[in-house]
Amino acid sequence: xxxxxxxxxxxxxxxxxxxxxxxxxxxxxxxxxxxxxxxxxxxxxxxxxxxxxxxxxxxxxxxxxxxxxxxxxxxxxxxxxxxxxxxxxxxxxxxxxxxxxxxxxxxxxxxxxxxxxxxxxxxxxxxxxxxxxxxxxxxxxxxxxxxxxxxxxxxxxxxxxxxxxxxxxxxxxxxxxxxxxxxxxxxxxxxxxxxxxxxxxxxxxxxxxxxxxxxxxxxxxxxxxxxxxxxxxxxxxxxxxxxxxxxxxxxxxxxxxxxxxxxxxxxxxxxxxxxxxxxxxxxxxxxxxxxxxxxxxxxxxxxxxxxxxxxxxxxxxxxxxxxxxxxxxxxxxxxxxxxxxxxxx
Amino acid sequence: xxxxxxxxxxxxxxxxxxxxxxxxxxxxxxxxxxxxxxxxxxxxxxxxxxxxxxxxxxxxxxxxxxxxxxxxxxxxxxxxxxxxxxxxxxxxxxxxxxxxxxxxxxxxxxxxxxxxxxxxxxxxxxxxxxxxxxxxxxxxxxxxxxxxxxxxxxxxxxxxxxxxxxxxxxxxxxxxxxxxxxxxxxxxxxxxxxxxxxxxxxxxxxxxxxxxxxxxxxxxxxxxxxxxxxxxxxxxxxxxxxxxxxxxxxxxxxxxxxxxxxxxxxxxxxxxxxxxxxxxxxxxxxxxxxxxxxx
Numbered sequence: 001x002x003x004x005x006x007x008x009x010x011x012x013x014x015x016x017x018x019x020x021x022x023x024x025x026x027x028x029x030x031x032x033x034x035x036x037x038x039x040x041x042x043x044x045x046x047x048x049x050x051x052x053x054x055x056x057x058x059x060x061x062x063x064x065x066x067x068x069x070x071x072x073x074x075x076x077x078x079x080x081x082x083x084x085x086x087x088x089x090x091x092x093x094x095x096x097x098x099x100x101x102x103x104x105x106x107x108x109x110x111x112x113x114x115x116x117x118x119x120x121x122x123x124x125x126x127x128x129x130x131x132x133x134x135x136x137x138x139x140x141x142x143x144x145x146x147x148x149x150x151x152x153x154x155x156x157x158x159x160x161x162x163x164x165x166x167x168x169x170x171x172x173x174x175x176x177x178x179x180x181x182x183x184x185x186x187x188x189x190x191x192x193x194x195x196x197x198x199x200x201x202x203x204x205x206x207x208x209x210x211x212x213x214x215x216x217x218x219x220x221x222x223x224x225x226x227x228x229x230x231x232x233x234x235x236x237x238x239x240x241x242x243x244x245x246x247x248x249x250x251x252x253x254x255x256x257x258x259x260x261x262x263x264x265x266x267x268x269x270x271x272x273x274x275x276x277x278x279x280x281x282x283x284x285x286x287x288x289x290x291x292x293x294x295x296x297x298x299x300x301x302x303x304x305x306x307x308x309x310x311x312x313x314x315x316x317x318x319x320x321x322x323x324x325x326x327x328x329x330x331x332x333x334x335x336x337x338x339x340x341x342x343x344x345x
Numbered sequence: 346x347x348x349x350x351x352x353x354x355x356x357x358x359x360x361x362x363x364x365x366x367x368x369x370x371x372x373x374x375x376x377x378x379x380x381x382x383x384x385x386x387x388x389x390x391x392x393x394x395x396x397x398x399x400x401x402x403x404x405x406x407x408x409x410x411x412x413x414x415x416x417x418x419x420x421x422x423x424x425x426x427x428x429x430x431x432x433x434x435x436x437x438x439x440x441x442x443x444x445x446x447x448x449x450x451x452x453x454x455x456x457x458x459x460x461x462x463x464x465x466x467x468x469x470x471x472x473x474x475x476x477x478x479x480x481x482x483x484x485x486x487x488x489x490x491x492x493x494x495x496x497x498x499x500x501x502x503x504x505x506x507x508x509x510x511x512x513x514x515x516x517x518x519x520x521x522x523x524x525x526x527x528x529x530x531x532x533x534x535x536x537x538x539x540x541x542x543x544x545x546x547x548x549x550x551x552x553x554x555x556x557x558x559x560x561x562x563x564x565x566x567x568x569x570x571x572x573x574x575x576x577x578x579x580x581x582x583x584x585x586x587x588x589x590x591x592x593x594x595x596x597x598x599x600x601x602x603x604x605x606x607x608x609x610x611x612x613x614x615x616x617x618x619x620x621x622x623x624x625x626x627x628x629x630x631x632x633x634x635x636x637x638x639x640x
């Protein structure tokens with residue numbers, strides 16, 4: 001995996017495989033690419049078609065739905081109202097918190113309705129994302145640095161970090177619910193009497209602690225993979241030149257591990273933004289732990305079309321965050337992917 | 346002479362300081378390692394200990410197993426309170442197997458093309474597949490909920506299998522792509538030179554080399570299908586629900602009392618096979634995880 005070392009990886013058209021024979025440049029190469037392109041199209045077709053059915057179709061369908069009115073019984077007149085084009089009213093329902101009033105005009109959503117919860121859910125989602133990803137990055141980095149050292153029992157530690165990762169999130173949620181139960185081990189251990197899932201901040205911290213426990217190992221393993229690509233000679237040379245430990249970390253480790261670190265942070269961030277299982281099972285979304293995903297699920301049974309609008313908003317938010325990461329923070333996932341294996345031959 | 350002894354003494358002192366510093370660093374490493382071990386394993390250990398603890402001592406805090414019993418496992422499989430854990434285990438196995446096999450069958454071709462062939466739009470395709478794996482499940486759930494309600498698929502297996510493919514297939518493709526890139530494809534050429542046909546070269550040389558990669562990818566695919574909760578919680582019925590949903594909605598005899606010991610027993614049953622699998626194939630799995638970089 002040597003190509004990721006330099007700040008500017010050598011870019012070759014990522015044939016990846018073994019370019020054992022290079023046809024002479026010119027017509028022959030064009031033909032080779034053309035025939036390979038045909039092959040590639042056939043080989044990729046099943047995957048592209050399958051993803052088209054299971055992803056592209058639902059997205060388009062959700063976007064169309066989000067511009068439709070929810071059919072249903074009018075809460076005041078009790079008459080059945082048919083659906084129909086809704087314009088942006090479903091989006092306004094969430095973003096401007098405008099709900100349909102009995103008389104037909106729109107009013108601000110009364111507190112307690114799902115529409116009124118949009119901004120608090122957005123805030124909660126970003127709060128969870130920022131806090132968990134920050135904690136996971138710091139803890140993951142520390143774990144990776146330890147696991148990269150040579151010591152007896154290192155393989156035991158490397159195996160142990162896989163345990164939280166392998167436990168299904170639903171089980172993790174129940175496990176921490178038990179740990180944070182009023183009479184549970186959490187309170188006994190710290191000699192506290194907190195009703196963890198009973199009020200806002202303890203509930204939020206319960207979710208954060210459980211999430212950090214479950215996903216830090218993943219972060220640590222990704223960072224460890226990045227650390228292992230740094231050759232030991234670089235450190236030796238820096239030591240000879242009299243660089244302190246802190247200087248070695250700041251001037252060698254950090255810049256060289258940055259590509260792997262950025263990808264790890266990107267993946268975790270996108271994952272945290274769609275967080276659902278943990279808060280849904282641990283707190284049920286009570287006490288301001290409702291994330292955007294939970295809000296969508298709560299809305300589904302009250303009206304598909306408003307839920308479709310909210311899921312589209314969620315999708316756009318996640319897309320924008322990914323875009324910012326890739327465009328401005330230099331998390332180059334595709335290059336990381338194509339570059340990852342090239343040097344390791 | 347005195348100068349020489351002094352020099353030696355100073356060197357000795359220097360060495361001792363260096364040794365001490367090394368010992369101290371080694372000691373700190375061990376302390377950190379123990380902290381990591383406890384942090385990662387203690388909650389999991391607590392689950393297993395509680396799973397074997399008598400229900401009357403649910404909140405017992407002794408670290409070692411006390412009041413050991415197998416009752417909780419019996420309770421976990423008991424269907425008299427409306428739990429269908431046994432059925433859910435079979436459902437998860439079935440859904441996971443189908444999703445894994447379908448994803449591998451389709452994905453292996455795409456991975457081969459992405460790893461071995463040169464074609465236009467390669468980065469676009471890779472980006473699309475990576476993007477697909479990061480796709481939020483809630484964005485799929487609403488249209489699928491409506492569609493499956495309309496065509497009467499709610500509570501069927503295909504209603505759970507098809508959405509799972511949406512995130513398992515991309516994972517499969519790019520984990521396998523990075524594995525395929527690392528394979529020594531020159532051997533294929535050598536086999537051809539030695540007189541193998543293309544089919545023979547593939548069967549006798551490439552397949553045995555690719556088998557571990559495909560197997561690892563299969564484990565990762567199965568785990569991510571096994572862990573799925575969001576879609577299953579909305580689109581499954583009592584008959585088709587997977588274990589994650591069964592555990593999340595596990596009910597006890599008293600409606601106000603959460604049957605923690607039975608839930609921990611169920612959690613242990615669900616987790617132990619995964620943990621064993623992961624630990625046995627640790628090296629390969631970590632390679633696959635970091636290559637594909639997916640939860």
